[in-house]
Amino acid sequence: MTAGRRRFITFEGGEGAGKSTQVDRLAARLRARxxxxxxxxxxxxxxxxxKFRNIVLSGQAKQFGAFAETTLFAAARLDHLRETIEPALRRGAWVICDRFMDSTRAYQGALGKIKPGVMRALEFVTVGDTVPGLTLLLDLPPEDGLKRAAKRGMGRRADRFESEDIDYHRSLRRAFLDIAAEEPKRIHTIDAQKSPDEVAQAVWDDVAKTFALEKSRV
Structure with missing residues (x-):
């Protein structure tokens, strides 16, 4: 592993980008090693x-505004880090997370118009120096992502964010790409319009290069 690179990988992207699928596939490949x-x-x-997840995704917090959602996410993240992420990293495990701080930057920061200073202060308190060693942004047009999300959620009510209009999701995509442009060393963008197999291979190639893994071992 490259010196200084924490074994903490996060996946980001809009609705239906395939984050959960790629989290599972990358995890399986690492476990095979x-x-x-x-x-x-x-x-x-x-x-x-x-518990916080249920409150936010059900839409119960929406009426209180973006700042309320942001503080709920911060509280949830603080517990998540203390109870799950940090103990795993301390014992040398890889941690792969479906969404992390960049989602808060995009959804509540850029789209919710929470001031950057407020976002930085909350990140300082919650994340501290436990910043991902690599973030993979799965990018695709929101029209495609929402179709995938709708198909995946057949019979399930759309959550707080899936139910927003197409302009919201177009703005979300731009926000993620802007965030990636600001931190190109940590955030790498992958074309999620390709097949799941092709995306999985692109993910693996990026992880192997970033963490200096031996490609001969699968």
Whole structure:
């Protein structure tokens, strides 16, 4: 592993980008190499944080505005880090997370118009120096992502964010790409319009290069 690179990988992107699928596939590939891998998600990832997840995704917090949602996410993230992520990293496990701080930057920061200073202060308190070693942004047009999300959720009510209009999701995509442009060393963008197999291979190639893994071992 490259010196200084934390074994903490996050996946970001809009609705239906395939994050959960690629989290599972990357985890399986690392486990096949004999590695301990913890997969997790946000909001959620610990018992207390999962309670916050239900509140946010059900839309109960929307009426109180973006700042209220942001503070709920921060509280959930603090517990998630303490209970799940940090213990795993300390024992040398890989941690792969479906969404993390960049989602808060995009959804509540850029789209919710929470001031950057407020976002930085909350990140300082919650994340501290536990910044991902690599973030993979799965990018695709929101029209395609929402179709995938609708198909995946057949019979299930759309959550707080899936139910927003197409202009919201177009703005969300731009926000993620802007965030990636600001931190190109940590955030790498992958074309999620390709097949799941092609995306999985692109993910693996990026992880192997970033963490200096031996490609001969699968």
């Amino acid at each position: 004999g590695q301990e891998v913890v997969t997790t998600r946000e909001p959620g990832g610990s018992p207390t944080a999962e």
